[in-house]
Amino acid sequence: xxxxxxxxxxxxxxxxxxxxxxxxxxxxxxxxxxxxxxxxxxxxxxxxxxxxxxxxxxxxxxxxxxxxxxxxxxxxxxxxxxxxxxxxxxxxxxxxxxxxxxxxxxxxxxxxxxxxxxxxxxxxxxxxxxxxxxxxxxxxxxxxxxxxxxxxxxxxxxxxxxxxxxxxxxxxxxxxxxxxxxxxxxxxxxxxxxxxxxxxxxxxxxxxxxxxxxxxxxxxxxxxxxxxxxxxxxxxxxxxxxxxxxxxxxxxxxxxxxxxxxxxxxxxxxxxxxxxxxxxxxxxxxxxxxxxxxxxxxxxxxxxxxxxxxxxxxxxxxxxxxxxxxxxxxxxxxxxxxxxxxxxxxxxxxxxxxxxx
Amino acid sequence: xxxxxxxxxxxxxxxxxxxxxxxxxxxxxxxxxxxxxxxxxxxxxxxxxxxxxxxxxxxxxxxxxxxxxxxxxxxxxxxxxxxxxxxxxxxxxxxxxxxxxxxxxxxxxxxxxxxxxxxxxxxxxxxxxxxxxxxxxxxxxxxxxxxxxxxxxxxxxxxxxxxxxxxxxxxxxxxxxxxxxxxxxxxxxxxxxxxxxxxxxxxxxxxxxxxxxxxxxxxxxxxxxxxxxxxxxxxxxxxxxxxxxxxxxxxxxxxxxxxxxxxxxxxxxxxxxxxxxxxxxxxxxxxxxxxxxxxxxxxxxxxxxxxxxxxxxxxxxxxxxxxxxxxxxxxxxxxxxxxxxxxxxxxxxxxxxxxxx
Numbered sequence: 001x002x003x004x005x006x007x008x009x010x011x012x013x014x015x016x017x018x019x020x021x022x023x024x025x026x027x028x029x030x031x032x033x034x035x036x037x038x039x040x041x042x043x044x045x046x047x048x049x050x051x052x053x054x055x056x057x058x059x060x061x062x063x064x065x066x067x068x069x070x071x072x073x074x075x076x077x078x079x080x081x082x083x084x085x086x087x088x089x090x091x092x093x094x095x096x097x098x099x100x101x102x103x104x105x106x107x108x109x110x111x112x113x114x115x116x117x118x119x120x121x122x123x124x125x126x127x128x129x130x131x132x133x134x135x136x137x138x139x140x141x142x143x144x145x146x147x148x149x150x151x152x153x154x155x156x157x158x159x160x161x162x163x164x165x166x167x168x169x170x171x172x173x174x175x176x177x178x179x180x181x182x183x184x185x186x187x188x189x190x191x192x193x194x195x196x197x198x199x200x201x202x203x204x205x206x207x208x209x210x211x212x213x214x215x216x217x218x219x220x221x222x223x224x225x226x227x228x229x230x231x232x233x234x235x236x237x238x239x240x241x242x243x244x245x246x247x248x249x250x251x252x253x254x255x256x257x258x259x260x261x262x263x264x265x266x267x268x269x270x271x272x273x274x275x276x277x278x279x280x281x282x283x284x285x286x287x288x289x290x291x292x293x294x295x296x297x298x299x300x301x302x303x304x305x306x307x308x309x310x311x312x313x314x315x316x317x318x319x320x321x322x323x324x325x326x327x328x329x330x331x332x333x334x335x336x337x338x339x340x341x342x343x344x345x346x347x348x349x350x351x352x353x354x355x356x357x
Numbered sequence: 358x359x360x361x362x363x364x365x366x367x368x369x370x371x372x373x374x375x376x377x378x379x380x381x382x383x384x385x386x387x388x389x390x391x392x393x394x395x396x397x398x399x400x401x402x403x404x405x406x407x408x409x410x411x412x413x414x415x416x417x418x419x420x421x422x423x424x425x426x427x428x429x430x431x432x433x434x435x436x437x438x439x440x441x442x443x444x445x446x447x448x449x450x451x452x453x454x455x456x457x458x459x460x461x462x463x464x465x466x467x468x469x470x471x472x473x474x475x476x477x478x479x480x481x482x483x484x485x486x487x488x489x490x491x492x493x494x495x496x497x498x499x500x501x502x503x504x505x506x507x508x509x510x511x512x513x514x515x516x517x518x519x520x521x522x523x524x525x526x527x528x529x530x531x532x533x534x535x536x537x538x539x540x541x542x543x544x545x546x547x548x549x550x551x552x553x554x555x556x557x558x559x560x561x562x563x564x565x566x567x568x569x570x571x572x573x574x575x576x577x578x579x580x581x582x583x584x585x586x587x588x589x590x591x592x593x594x595x596x597x598x599x600x601x602x603x604x605x606x607x608x609x610x611x612x613x614x615x616x617x618x619x620x621x622x623x624x625x626x627x628x629x630x631x632x633x634x635x636x637x638x639x640x641x642x643x644x645x646x647x648x649x650x651x652x653x654x655x656x657x658x659x660x661x662x663x664x665x666x667x668x669x670x671x672x673x674x675x676x677x678x679x680x681x682x683x684x685x686x687x688x689x690x691x692x693x694x695x696x697x698x699x700x701x702x703x704x705x706x707x708x709x710x711x712x713x714x
Contacts, residue, residue, distance in 0.1 A: 009443065013485025017374075017448035021426075053706060069378075072448070083704035086366065087690075091374035091429070092449035116709075123714035126522045128370030128487070165483045333444075347440035349410060350475075357479035 010165025023331025025286030158208025367522030380688025382643030515565025
């Protein structure tokens with residue numbers, strides 16, 4: 001898409017409230033479910049299933065209270081976060097709500113995504129959130145029935161977001177099939193192709209996506225330059241070098257039909273900083289990060305005062321650091337889809353008469 | 358209402374985004390229509406009808422661009438402001454949209470209010486605004502048919518705002534009937550009763566109002582202390598003294614069933630400052646002011662560069678001054694209706710299942 005498009009009112013206002021004044025997204029996610037259950041289970045030697053609702057709600061409320069004020073927007077879930085922490089989100093901070101259930105269906109080793117039962121795009125809009133976030137599991141080698149299911153799921157959300165006039169933030173995550181070694185060089189080698197082809201697939205206009213939330217399209221731990229344990233002390237057999245990774249990022253930027261932000265997917269802080277720097281160089285419009293920001297503070301759990309102290313002493317400074325790094329990101333309205341802030345509006349005076357209600 | 362009530366999700370989030378982080382409203386209105394047509398008509402010796410759409414749109418866009426960044430929220434109209442200036446409203450600034458048509462119907466000298474044809478609460482919600490503002494003309498001595506019309510109009514908006522789960526900001530304005538001298542002491546004397554009875558009438562829960570936008574319930578120009586021309590050099594026969602005015606404000610505060618903000622209704626800056634100080638002392642939650650902030654800058658019209666310079670040199674400092682004065686206002690969540698920020702949420706974990714979508 002190279003033509004200048006004007007956005008509908010709700011999508012324009014929604015994107016404005018999620019980004020900062022320069023059009024850059026500095027968003028924090030606290031909608032995680034299994035990763036948070038796992039982090040809390042580690043303390044007390046429990047299974048994730050043994051972690052209680054109240055524990056999760058209390059931790060998410062603390063994360064929201066501590067981190068939302070320093071973000072341009074916060075991503076919450078309707079179950080554990082919303083009913084307790086909505087009033088902890090300052091009005092000036094954008095509100096994103098998650099739609100997909102964390103329980104996916106496994107069919108022949110492939111992941112089928114669903115909405116949280118009883119939650120919907122219409123409810124998200126009505127509840128006052130400025131955007132709908134959906135995670136769709138994907139890889140380019142899916143069975144036809146899986147592909148059809150995922151496409152119908154994503155297209156349905158896109159259509160509902162058009163109806164409700166609310167931004168659709170699509171997160172794409174690749175995943176291993178049974179037998180694949182996620183910690184190995186071959187998996188890391190396959191990642192750029194998988195990420196790029198997933199993005200290419202959902203870049204189709206029929207899916208109605210307004211902002212992509214994307215994985216880094218490689219694994220820096222497997223680059224020649226960082227493979228000797230730069231991030232975690234573990235040496236690995238390299239799968240590519242930095243120049244190649246920059247090439248993948250350039251390809252990614254060419255493919256995206258809408259602005260995109262980087263997700264952190266549980267990588268450590270130093271690695272995510274480097275991912276983000278490279279992504280912003282390549283044209284990303286900021287980040288929507290969770291665990292890279294707050295996971296290490298949860299090592300203090302269940303001492304909530306210590307978690308809070310660590311959030312203040314380490315997570316907030318890290319959030320401010322990556323926010324500063326994102327200053328070189330591309331304002332979303334400067335993406336080639338829009339062509340600058342001045343081109344965002346071009347409605348006729350009578351626009352509101354035909355605008356659906 | 359002394360019981361603690363929890364707010365629905367959309368109304369809670371909406372009110373949060375309209376207020377600042379302390380729960381105080383520092384809102385600027387640029388939705389004026391006749392007062393703006395009149396101000397622009399003054400230059401060039403024209404009638405208000407001769408002012409063009411493009412002139413009004415350009416001025417409203419300038420006001421939005423200059424003033425919105427310094428406000429907690431801005432009130433716009435869908436016709437002249439929205440299609441040109443939405444992208445000038447920073448995402449961190451709340452967005453309010455106006456519903457009522459500036460053309461009222463005159464029936465036996467009484468004003469019947471209507472929505473802008475083609476605009477609606479559902480459209481306001483869908484367009485991404487955080488609240489619906491409606492001006493209802495009122496006085497306690499209306500004919501039954503007028504009262505019924507106005508009540509049906511207000512109740513209908515309240516019901517639509519409940520359906521859409523968006524805050525309903527009701528503005529009440531009293532007005533003269535034919536033959537009444539708005540500039541005289543008798544009119545000023547009658548104002549407290551008229552304002553108080555209007556508020557009492559619409560404080561009924563059936564109207565579904567979330568925030569009241571109210572006139573100062575007296576006219577300081579007619580107080581004994583300021584009647585010798587304190588604001589405009591004109592001496593007037595006093596109608597009351599300051600102690601009585603404070604009594605009206607205390608009565609107003611007792612009557613309001615929801616938080617309230619002060620409107621400026623075209624009074625000058627010094628007078629509005631004093632109005633605001635007294636209102637905040639009496640329990641107001643801030644202001645939603647228009648002309649007191651920006652009208653005098655329009656004296657430079659049609660020299661738009663001069664208007665902009667005056668907005669920067671005088672209107673913005675005035676906005677910051679009244680914002681500082683509003684620091685003594687009552688956070689909206691401390692109104693007796695809510696009982697503090699901690700009491701705002703009390704939803705069950707399953708709230709989202711029954712929540713309408």
